[in-house]
Amino acid sequence: xxxxxxxxxxxxxxxxxxxxxxxxxxxxxxxxxxxxxxxxxxxxxxxxxxxxxxxxxxxxxxxxxxxxxxxxxxxxxxxxxxxxxxxxxxxxxxxxxxxxxxxxxxxxxxxxxxxxxxxxxxxxxxxxxxxxxxxxxxxxxxxxxxxxxxxxxxxxxxxxxxxxxxxxxxxxxxxxxxxxxxxxxxxxxxxxxxxxxxxxxxxxxxxxxxxxxxxxxxxxxxxxxxxxxxxxxxxxxxxxxxxxxxxxxxxxxxxxxxxxxxxxxxxxxxxxxxxxxxxxxxxxxxxxxxxxxxxxxxxx
Amino acid sequence: xxxxxxxxxxxxxxxxxxxxxxxxxxxxxxxxxxxxxxxxxxxxxxxxxxxxxxxxxxxxxxxxxxxxxxxxxxxxxxxxxxxxxxxxxxxxxxxxxxxxxxxxxxxxxxxxxxxxxxxxxxxxxxxxxxxxxxxxxxxxxxxxxxxxxxxxxxxxxxxxxxxxxxxxxxxxxxxxxxxxxxxxxxxxxxxxxxxxxxxxxxxxxxxxxxxxxxxxxxxxxxxxxxxxxxxxxxxxxxxxxxxxxxxxxxxxxxxxxxxxxxx
Numbered sequence: 416x417x418x419x420x421x422x423x424x425x426x427x428x429x430x431x432x433x434x435x436x437x438x439x440x441x442x443x444x445x446x447x448x449x450x451x452x453x454x455x456x457x458x459x460x461x462x463x464x465x466x467x468x469x470x471x472x473x474x475x476x477x478x479x480x481x482x483x484x485x486x487x488x489x490x491x492x493x494x495x496x497x498x499x500x501x502x503x504x505x506x507x508x509x510x511x512x513x514x515x516x517x518x519x520x521x522x523x524x525x526x527x528x529x530x531x532x533x534x535x536x537x538x539x540x541x542x543x544x545x546x547x548x549x550x551x552x553x554x555x556x557x558x559x560x561x562x563x564x565x566x567x568x569x570x571x572x573x574x575x576x577x578x579x580x581x582x583x584x585x586x587x588x589x590x591x592x593x594x595x596x597x598x599x600x601x602x603x604x605x606x607x608x609x610x611x612x613x614x615x616x617x618x619x620x621x622x623x624x625x626x627x628x629x630x631x632x633x634x635x636x637x638x639x640x641x642x643x644x645x646x647x648x649x650x651x652x653x654x655x656x657x658x659x660x661x662x663x664x665x666x667x668x669x670x671x672x673x674x675x676x677x678x679x680x681x682x683x684x685x686x687x688x689x690x691x692x693x694x695x696x697x698x699x700x701x702x703x704x705x706x707x708x709x710x711x712x713x714x715x
Numbered sequence: 716x717x718x719x720x721x722x723x724x725x726x727x728x729x730x731x732x733x734x735x736x737x738x739x740x741x742x743x744x745x746x747x748x749x750x751x752x753x754x755x756x757x758x759x760x761x762x763x764x765x766x767x768x769x770x771x772x773x774x775x776x777x778x779x780x781x782x783x784x785x786x787x788x789x790x791x792x793x794x795x796x797x798x799x800x801x802x803x804x805x806x807x808x809x810x811x812x813x814x815x816x817x818x819x820x821x822x823x824x825x826x827x828x829x830x831x832x833x834x835x836x837x838x839x840x841x842x843x844x845x846x847x848x849x850x851x852x853x854x855x856x857x858x859x860x861x862x863x864x865x866x867x868x869x870x871x872x873x874x875x876x877x878x879x880x881x882x883x884x885x886x887x888x889x890x891x892x893x894x895x896x897x898x899x900x901x902x903x904x905x906x907x908x909x910x911x912x913x914x915x916x917x918x919x920x921x922x923x924x925x926x927x928x929x930x931x932x933x934x935x936x937x938x939x940x941x942x943x944x945x946x947x948x949x950x951x952x953x954x955x956x957x958x959x960x961x962x963x964x965x966x967x968x969x970x971x972x973x974x975x976x977x978x
Contacts, residue, residue, distance in 0.1 A: 442947060445947060465946075466886055488886075534871050569916075624949070
């Protein structure tokens with residue numbers, strides 16, 4: 416599933432990658448960025464968190480020409496009087512005004528990250544901006560996908576829930592449960608049909624930031640449970656036999672106990688012996704076993 | 716400078732005195748030995764150190780410096796050390812009216828609160844003054860920034876100051892930024908928690924000092940967690956945990972449970 420979403424096989428307009436201190440979501444964001452470069456003409460990368468050089472250093476050479484970096488870190492609140500991207504800018508207008516980056520067919524927008532926007536503006540403003548970006552036309556090109564990173568441990572639940580409502584896919588990044596994976600993700604994907612898919616997966620990234628070894632957590636968990644429940648069999652190494660085969664069980668069920676009431680046995684005895692008294696035990700339908708000791712009243 | 720601490724925190728792939736961001740978090744213990752260490756380390760590395768202290772006066776750092784073989788007064792005479800007093804002046808400024816003489820912090824105050832942009836402008840002019848004098852690497856240390864939260868500055872404003880300083884020191888001047896904060900209340904204090912998490916997300920090297928889980932011990936003073944963050948890396952967070960013991964002039968570092976008092 417995570418592979419389908421990042422590679423674009425599963426359509427998603429607004430993709431939200433949530434991370435926390437314990438596991439950074441930026442490697443996954445770079446993986447998505449590489450796949451976007453193969454699908455769209457230009458990718459606008461908006462930096463509010465770390466300077467563009469930080470991410471640029473990880474990009475493959477064939478991708479760098481397609482990614483246009485917009486640095487919002489140098490003057491994030493517009494304190495210094497210079498014309499640069501800041502949180503007070505109208506992002507759609509800013510991207511349309513940016514010169515020399517013409518794309519005719521499709522573009523994608525990556526925002527790294529939304530956290531400064533939420534902190535310095537507000538969560539509703541951020542939601543509006545993201546939805547505007549998703550439906551906007553950037554210099555006559557359609558926006559194919561908007562991908563946003565969010566540090567969820569910097570915000571309250573209310574703000575995060577607002578963003579969850581507008582996002583079509585939410586990937587929450589967590590530290591992996593198993594050593595050999597790089598990270599674990601919990602994906603909530605809202606399909607166009609209205610179906611909502613929830614999934615937990617583990618994976619690693621190769622040198623080109625391509626997702627590899629995707630393993631669903633569910634399958635790992637069941638195998639773990641099976642391993643835990645397989646307890647040692649006490650009858651395995653005995654010198655005598657405590658278990659019965661099916662054939663033996665069948666043979667045992669056919670054995671008739673003595674003194675039980677049975678038509679053929681009764682007939683047989685009646686015809687063979689004449690003038691002799693015989694006892695036949697026929698159990699009552701209701702249990703007639705007396706639990707009390709019959710000799711209880713005797714003083715022995 | 717504490718040699719064992721230096722060996723523990725040094726990063727073989729990155730020089731600490733250029734384009735480096737260090738965050739120090741302390742939880743219910745005094746982590747000021749890290750500040751003393753970095754002060755003396757960067758002065759020995761021949762950097763220009765600008766130090767904003769909200770916790771102690773210059774005299775305190777002078778006397779500790781003398782003990783560990785680091786003379787701040789000589790460094791100051793040579794122009795390598797600049798101290799920005801934040802303890803007394805900030806308290807005077809936010810407490811309106813009890814002023815003695817000229818107070819540089821007055822220009823940063825608006826309605827009895829520290830105004831983030833004015834604070835940054837003040838710091839920026841001091842930093843630029845120092846950095847223009849020579850081409851040595853600049854190191855800016857704040858101890859501890861959570862004091863701003865305690866004086867009523869909002870967490871958002873504090874984060875803005877951090878981000879502007881980060882850009883100025885690391886991107887523009889190519890120096891090192893060290894910010895200390897405390898996390899005594901843990902999850903209970905939302906603002907300090909956000910500040911701590913923000914630093915975690917932004918720093919290259921994160922040092923967390925905390926007390927021992929098992930309580931006070933006279934032979935082991937606390938635990939130090941060192942994490943080298945590289946948020947774009949395809950490898951897991953590189954983390955090391957060690958315990959320390961502070962003596963009069965030194966800081967002994969050993970692996971957890973390997974104190975000579977235990978063995």
